Amino acid sequence: MSLKSGIAKFAGKSSYWFLHNVLKGGTSFPGEFAMKIDPEVLSSLGQGYETVIVTGTNGKTMTTALIVEILRKKYGDILTNPSGSNMLQGIVTAFLAHKNKKAKRKIAVLEVDEANVKMVSKLLHPSVFALTNIFRDQMDRYGEIYTTYDKIVNGIKLAPDATIIANGDASIFSSVKLPNKKIFYGFKLADDKKENDFKAPVNTDGVLCPRCDHILHYHERIYANLGDFFCPNCGYHRPDLTYTVNKIIKQTPNSLKFQMGNRDYSINIGGTYNIYNALTAYSVARYFGLTDDEVAQAFEENKRIFGRQELIKYNGKQIDLILVKNPVGLDEVLHMLNTEKDNYSLVALLNANHADGIDTSWIWDADFEGLDKKKIKRLLVGGQRWHDMGFRSEVAGFDAGKMVTTTDDDSLIEELDKLPTKKVYILSTYTALLSLRKAMAEKKIIKAGM
Template sequence: MSFKSGIAKVAGKASYWFLHNVLKGGTSFPGKLAMKIDPQVLNSLAKGYETIIVTGTNGKTMTTALIVESLKKKYGDILTNPSGSNMQQGIVTAFLAHKHKRVQRKIAVLEVDEANVKMVTKLLHPSAFVLTNIFRDQMDRYGEIYTTYDKIVNGIKLAPKAKIIANGDASIFSSVDLPNPKIYFGFKLADDLETNDFKAPVNTDGVLCPKCDHILHYHERIYANLGDFFCPNCGYHRPKLTYTVNEIIDQTPNSLKFKMGEKEYAINIGGTYNIYNALAAYSVAREFGLSDEEVAAAFAENKRIFGRQELIKYGNKEIDLILVKNPVGLDEVLHMLNTEKDDYSLVTLLNANHADGIDTSWIWDADYEGLDKKKIKRVLVGGQRWHDMGFRLEVSGFEPGTMLTNPDDDSLIEEITKLPTKKVYILSTYTAMLALRKAMAEKKIIKAGM
């Protein structure tokens, strides 16, 4: 370690201690300070670690958490960035914050923003990349899905020996010829689907063949553009899968049961998209030497994490706080709500800051029309762009009389106590979620921090 990186490490650790012990927060500033002193500090901090980079549009935080819980079963202490602060400064902070324990195998599992893969890879030299999916997301930041994938590929090219563990149901992930060893995972819910031949719905993004631009067809489609795809024009098709989900046994908004191979697995969270996240984590765990039994035990213990179907008890209310940030993710959350058996109240919070994406037109691409509105007894609308969200819900069929607009977080929290149902689902963009959690922490409803 150079003198400069040593100073950077001491300064970063001191700022982290002060922020978390005095100010009760701060996930990126310590890393930013350390990088200011030594831009290469991550290189020395990560020395000796086998690093797994988890990236993609949706599912990074949950996949990372499930991988960490699984690998802990075999290897004990795992370094990670649990807050979801996934740009370079947040990753440096994760290393600064980690309390190192004696382990035989030093492993870091890091969620990394798609646009940061290249700069992080330069410094970390990862041993594996986990690719979840790529959907349209914050067009003002990332552009089209092909631009996003190019950013990821440019990072992977810097680590040609690192293993790629990718979602084989996403056609884009097998479209670029890379020298890396590759493992693909996906859904295979039946063995007799080869004769099926159909297209995705007309408004589905990412269904052009990445080889010839013809429209892809499917033997089986799970959601959005994910499934057993093939191109009738050039013959491009889904790669051979190493790890598969073979059956979905049961789904509720708060639980999933499914089979991978002959073994049944359960996680305490809802949504088909989270089965993909579990499958990604399972694939990594198996590649790192875990047994099916060890993975199943880790999944059974999985905890709710910051903003990702985070359960909050408030008086007699059971609040489920869910981050939404793009049409595909929001669509899947809305489908998940339709598996709710009880009546519930819906709270929607929309912001348009840089971290959310300043273009809010994506809310019009999600299927609010498909919600089972009979079960929704009251709607609260908040956030900086409450008027956009309120209008979107009104157009989708919600009666204005059933909706209450309340952009102030303190007032909104008070209104939640008056809702007519025990169950409350809050769908929120990122910065609106941060603001709401801060207001809840000040009222001692939740603990401060993440």
């Protein structure tokens, strides 16, 4: 370690201690501070670690948490960035904050923003890239899905010896020839569906063949552009899968039971998209030598994590706080709500800050019309762009008489008390979610922090 790196590390750790023990916060500033002294401090911090980079549009935080939970069963302490601070400065902070407990194997499992993969790969030389999916998301920042994937590929090219563990149901992930060893996972629910030949719905993005630009066809489609795809024009098709989900046994908004291989697995969270997250985590766990029994036990013990279907109990109400950030993710959450058997109240919070994406037109691409509105006894809209969310809800067919508008967090929390149902689902963009959690912490409804 150079003198400059040593000074940067000391300064970063000192600022982290002060922020967390005196000011009770700070997930990226210590890393930013350390990088001002040594822009490549991450290289020295990461020496000796086998690093797993988890990236993609949706599912990074949940997948990272599941991988960490599983690997801890076998190897003990795992370094990670649990707050979801997934840009370079946040990752440096994760290393600065790590207490270096005894572990059988030095492993870092890091959620990494797609645009930061190249910078992180350059400094850490990862062992594994776990790729979840690519959808349109914050197009003002990322551009089209092909631009996003290029950013990831540019990072992978810096680590040709790393293993790629990728969603084989996403056509984009097998489209670029790379020297890396590849392991693909996906859904394989029925062999007899190989005779099927159909297209995705017309508004689905990412359904052009990456090789010839013909429209892809499907034998089986799970959601969005994910499934058993093939191109009738050039023959491009889904790669062979090493790990598969073979059956979805039961789904509720708060639980999933499914089959991988010849074994059933359960996790305490809802949504088909979370089965993909579990499958990604399973594939990484198998790479690190864990058994099916160890994975199953970790799944059953998995905890709700910050903002990703976080469960909050407040004044007799069961509140599910769910992050939404793009049309595909929002669509899947809406489909998950339709598995709810009881009546519930729905809260929709929309902000348009840089971290959310400043263009809110994506809410029009999600299927609010398809919600079972008979079960929704009250709709509450809020956030900085409450008027956009309110108008979208009216167009979707919600009764304006059942809709309540709030313009700040304090009034929102007051309205939560008045909702007529025990179950409440809050769908929120990122900065609106942060703001609401802060207000809830100040009122002692939840603990501060993440």
